[in-house]
Amino acid sequence: MVKKQVFEEIIEFKKLKPIMFCSSCKKINYKNKWVESEKKLFLDIIINSSNHLKSNAKGLRIIDVFREKNKFVIIFSWKKEDFVVEFPATAVLCKECFAKKSKAYSGILQIRNLNEGDFQEVNDFILKTINEEKGIVTKIERLKGGVDYYINPMKTLKKTGYEVVKRFGGIINFNEKLFTRDSLKSKDVYRVNILVRLPEFKIGDLISNENEIILITGHKKRLSGINIINNKNIILDERKIKDFKKEEIKRALVVKTYPRIEVLDPETFESIPIENQEFLKSKKKEIKINSEILVVIKNQRAYFYDIAS
Numbered sequence: 001m002v003k004k005q006v007f008e009e010i011i012e013f014k015k016l017k018p019i020m021f022c023s024s025c026k027k028i029n030y031k032n033k034w035v036e037s038e039k040k041l042f043l044d045i046i047i048n049s050s051n052h053l054k055s056n057a058k059g060l061r062i063i064d065v066f067r068e069k070n071k072f073v074i075i076f077s078w079k080k081e082d083f084v085v086e087f088p089a090t091a092v093l094c095k096e097c098f099a100k101k102s103k104a105y106s107g108i109l110q111i112r113n114l115n116e117g118d119f120q121e122v123n124d125f126i127l128k129t130i131n132e133e134k135g136i137v138t139k140i141e142r143l144k145g146g147v148d149y150y151i152n153p154m155k156t157l158k159k160t161g162y163e164v165v166k167r168f169g170g171i172i173n174f175n176e177k178l179f180t181r182d183s184l185k186s187k188d189v190y191r192v193n194i195l196v197r198l199p200e201f202k203i204g205d206l207i208s209n210e211n212e213i214i215l216i217t218g219h220k221k222r223l224s225g226i227n228i229i230n231n232k233n234i235i236l237d238e239r240k241i242k243d244f245k246k247e248e249i250k251r252a253l254v255v256k257t258y259p260r261i262e263v264l265d266p267e268t269f270e271s272i273p274i275e276n277q278e279f280l281k282s283k284k285k286e287i288k289i290n291s292e293i294l295v296v297i298k299n300q301r302a303y304f305y306d307i308a309s
Contacts, residue, residue, distance in 0.1 A: 016049060018088035019072050024097035034094045039065065042074050046085065053078075099136045105150035107157045107192035111164065112146040114198055122198075123147065125167055129160045154192060161194040169219025170198040199223060200241065206296055206305060207244040213296055213303055214244070228296075228303055231279040251308050252295045254287055261287055263295060263302055272302050280304040 020029040027034040028041060035041060039062040047057045063075040063082060072087045093101065114122060123140075126149060130137055135156025141148040151157040165172045175193040201207050201223060205216045214234060218224035223236040236244070252263035261274045274280060274295070280287075285307050287293065292308035 016085075016087050018090045019045065020090045020092055021067075021072075022094035022097055023091040024093055024101070027094055029092075029094070034096070037065070042072075043076075045087070046074060046076060049085075049087075096136050099138050099152050103138050103150070104152060105138045105191075106152050106154040107150075107194065109149040109151055109157060109161055109164075110146065110193060110195045111149075112195065112197045113170070113200065114146050118198075118202070119147070122164070122168065126160060126164060129163045130156055133159050135160070157192065157194060161196055164196050168198055168202065169223070170196050172196050201244070201246065206247040206249060208247050208296070208298060209243045209245075213247065213298060215305070226279070228276050228279045228305070231276070231282055247296045247298070249294050249305055250297060251292050252302060254289055254291050254293060257287055257289055261304075263293065265297065265300075265302065266295075267297065268300075272300070274304050275301045276303045 021027065021037070022029075022034065025034075026037055028037045030041060030045065042065050043060065043062050046062075047053045047060070053060065060076060060078045063077055065072065065074050067073070067089060070089050072089050074085050074087065076083060076085070099105070109126070111122065111126075127137065130149075130151060133156040136152045137149055138152065139148075139150040141150075149160075151160065161172055164170070173195045175195065176191075199219050201216050201219075203216050203219060206228070207214050207216065207225075212234070213228050214225040214236065215228050216223055216225045223241065225234055225236065226232070227234050250266045252266050254261060254263050255271050256262035260277065261280070262271045263274065264270070265272050283304075283306070287307075294305040294308050296303045296305060
């Protein structure tokens, strides 16, 4: 049985500071951080509330914690006895929950030219970046060909926009608008919309025109890649990109490896040679008969892309 004994009567506590908790997500504000309300947290709170326990906390363990209206009741064991201590409790909204409920935001990250098939990867990256930058998303709005993220604070908004371009490429533009004026600080308050237009093609895509087949390998200010026909590096400017289309990658069965590699055309089932031997050799892949490789078929010719998984 727990002794109906208030712990302050036994050990001299510091003045008990109220435990601040979020009325929405139930996290606890501890050392100016919002953290999950686990038993280990309340163990730290108990120890740090008593000068005596800081040097005599061995064997102290939390038995139970519960909240009653405006207080937290903590039951713990110490030196083979059970005790109760009550901390005042203050209910507030944490920064994240307040932002979500108020729908407040510093600006909008607008992602455009986003294919449906790429949404999950881009979305996961953006949410991870915002979390790492201690930011908050108050609203996510899906649009045709894009998505809008309403983000706080401004620092996180800008950082996330740059990180998206760094990771996926594209063009970034800023549009700053006056939102209101802070009369207390005599300062204008702005909201910023950051537009990121993703490139039509991404790293790993194979694109082609009449004479080239390009494997996209980079996308900083301009797309860069390797022409797999002649194994040469290439930079693509915007005018040239318009002449390219994405190629379909197909699986093909290897039927011959000497004196050159040949595969069965996946459409005609005729034996055809791999044309880009130099690119293939640069990949240092071991090709065996009856194995499958990934190819592009263009003008009835086969070009190696990679080993099939």
